[in-house]
Amino acid sequence: MLAHEFMRNALLAGIFVALACGVCGWFVVLRGQVFAGDALSHVAFPGALAAAAAGIDERVGLFIATVAVGAGIALLGRSAVAARGGTVAGQTPADDTAIGIVFTFVLGLGLFFLTLFGLSSAGGTGIQAAHTLFGSIFGLGGGEARLAAAIGLAIVALVLGIARPLLFATLVPDVAAARGVPTRLLGVGFLALLGLVAAEATQAVGALLLLGLLAAPAAAAHRLTASPFAGIALAGALAVLAMVAGLILAYEVPSLPPSTAVVGVALAIYAASAVRS
Amino acid sequence: MPPETANPSLGWNVARDVGELLEYHFMVNALLAGTIVAVMAGLVGWLMVLRHEAFAGHTLSTMAFPGASGASLAGIPAAWGYFLFCGAGALAIGRVTGGRRPALREQSAAIGAVQAGALALGFLFVSLYGGILGSLESLLFGDILAISDGQLLALGAIAVAVLAALGLIARPLLFASVDPEVARARGVPVRGLSAGFLVLLGVAVAATSQITGPLLVFALLVAPPATAQLLTARPALSLLLTVLIGEAIVWLGMGISYFSVYPAGFFIAAIAFAVYLLARALLGLRATASRLSSQSTPPALAEPLA
Numbered sequence: 001m002l003a004h005e006f007m008r009n010a011l012l013a014g015i016f017v018a019l020a021c022g023v024c025g026w027f028v029v030l031r032g033q034v035f036a037g038d039a040l041s042h043v044a045f046p047g048a049l050a051a052a053a054a055g056i057d058e059r060v061g062l063f064i065a066t067v068a069v070g071a072g073i074a075l076l077g078r079s080a081v082a083a084r085g086g087t088v089a090g091q092t093p094a095d096d097t098a099i100g101i102v103f104t105f106v107l108g109l110g111l112f113f114l115t116l117f118g119l120s121s122a123g124g125t126g127i128q129a130a131h132t133l134f135g136s137i138f139g140l141g142g143g144e145a146r147l148a149a150a151i152g153l154a155i156v157a158l159v160l161g162i163a164r165p166l167l168f169a170t171l172v173p174d175v176a177a178a179r180g181v182p183t184r185l186l187g188v189g190f191l192a193l194l195g196l197v198a199a200e201a202t203q204a205v206g207a208l209l210l211l212g213l214l215a216a217p218a219a220a221a222h223r224l225t226a227s228p229f230a231g232i233a234l235a236g237a238l239a240v241l242a243m244v245a246g247l248i249l250a251y252e253v254p255s256l257p258p259s260t261a262v263v264g265v266a267l268a269i270y271a272a273s274a275v276r277s
Numbered sequence: 278m279p280p281e282t283a284n285p286s287l288g289w290n291v292a293r294d295v296g297e298l299l300e301y302h303f304m305v306n307a308l309l310a311g312t313i314v315a316v317m318a319g320l321v322g323w324l325m326v327l328r329h330e331a332f333a334g335h336t337l338s339t340m341a342f343p344g345a346s347g348a349s350l351a352g353i354p355a356a357w358g359y360f361l362f363c364g365a366g367a368l369a370i371g372r373v374t375g376g377r378r379p380a381l382r383e384q385s386a387a388i389g390a391v392q393a394g395a396l397a398l399g400f401l402f403v404s405l406y407g408g409i410l411g412s413l414e415s416l417l418f419g420d421i422l423a424i425s426d427g428q429l430l431a432l433g434a435i436a437v438a439v440l441a442a443l444g445l446i447a448r449p450l451l452f453a454s455v456d457p458e459v460a461r462a463r464g465v466p467v468r469g470l471s472a473g474f475l476v477l478l479g480v481a482v483a484a485t486s487q488i489t490g491p492l493l494v495f496a497l498l499v500a501p502p503a504t505a506q507l508l509t510a511r512p513a514l515s516l517l518l519t520v521l522i523g524e525a526i527v528w529l530g531m532g533i534s535y536f537s538v539y540p541a542g543f544f545i546a547a548i549a550f551a552v553y554l555l556a557r558a559l560l561g562l563r564a565t566a567s568r569l570s571s572q573s574t575p576p577a578l579a580e581p582l583a
Contacts, residue, residue, distance in 0.1 A: 037389075097329075100495045100499040101503060105546050105547065105549070108545070109543070111546075112543040208393060212393035216390050216393065256404070
């Protein structure tokens, strides 16, 4: 199996993307922000299309779009809570409305750009260019796989770097704010970071894998241990396990798409943790 | 698809332009369908926004993918597959979020897991089907101009059924949404109502997506109610405002798109976003103004007057 280059590339990129999703996902689940991660994965394609329309590199456009929308959702969501007279802290259920409105608008823009490219005499070159960014995990080249692995590692390092203050700000926001922790900045920064994860994962392994790996391994880790740092490590390990097992399964069963296999394993882990707890 | 003879151009005579727009049967059907959907989506969405279930709503809209691909595989109409998967998805979400009152954080993860599972099934169906599944873009963004008389009738029947069911459970559902603890103590079946509402939401989402496409249902499900709830706290007024805003978004979006090369979905999403931002800006201005005026008047003087 490892004799095939496509499989080596898929494993290399997959393991590090899964690690980033698992580690980031632990905080995403803790903060109840899976919807935000999902929405950001939808932003990637319109972002790439917009970049193609503006004549800049699609990959750069995709990262800029997801990070900017991540920060935008955080800002709009927080002020919506404040406008309703609620507390601006902790679990922010009012975010879901702002997320829904923002990402629907971004998808509408995506539809606009699709039509724009469909009409222009240049034909589908912009769409083509954007489509090539969203390949299958089994279609990665060596350079792309190494880049994806490096970005995955960088994301893990960033999350671990802000882990302590972020944990403090998430669990006891009032106390953290009183102690001088910049809770608002951390909230915006974390969603921007989530945008980075979404951009990285959607173009390397696809939006479906991002959602599955963000939610399921982390939710299982939350059920299995209450200790934060053990939980973060467990979430990362379970995500990597789901990725590797899924890729092997997809390799052995040709009619099974890799994304279905990986998500299937991740959901099985989550279901098993629910039975155990 | 619009007939070849349609050569729309916008002039200064609004009445003539509207008249031209209504000459085409496909356009009349589209406007009627949009009108029906705006009412249903607005009223169901109003409760969805109140209950903070936008993620559940979005997850139900993604059921279009496994629904349509599964229907192709089984050889049944795509709409049936969509409604089936929406119903199953609603029950699954109700099950994972309703049991033993899990924490809020667990809910978002559980809904995400349901969505990931459904999409994974969709990819599996596509892989097993092995053929070409129509145009993905028309599946994801809908095709409002291709609504037949039969589909229009079906849409109307669905809307009447959904709104009648919603009317039946409206009072206890509102009670359970605003104060679940007290409602449960008073013997209101909170869990059953939640599951029932999710099923209604699933049907409404599947019907709305025929107008806007599954990806843009929130332009009618979230934006009008969210705007109305920002502007007023009175339920009846808020519901009325929701329907009016929804209708304005649909008619404007469709009208503009008729005279433009861009699809209705884009205009509907853009107008919905603009309306919401406008309401937020108004609210911000009002808050600033009231803060300024309260600062300029000394509290001791202001109080006896008020």
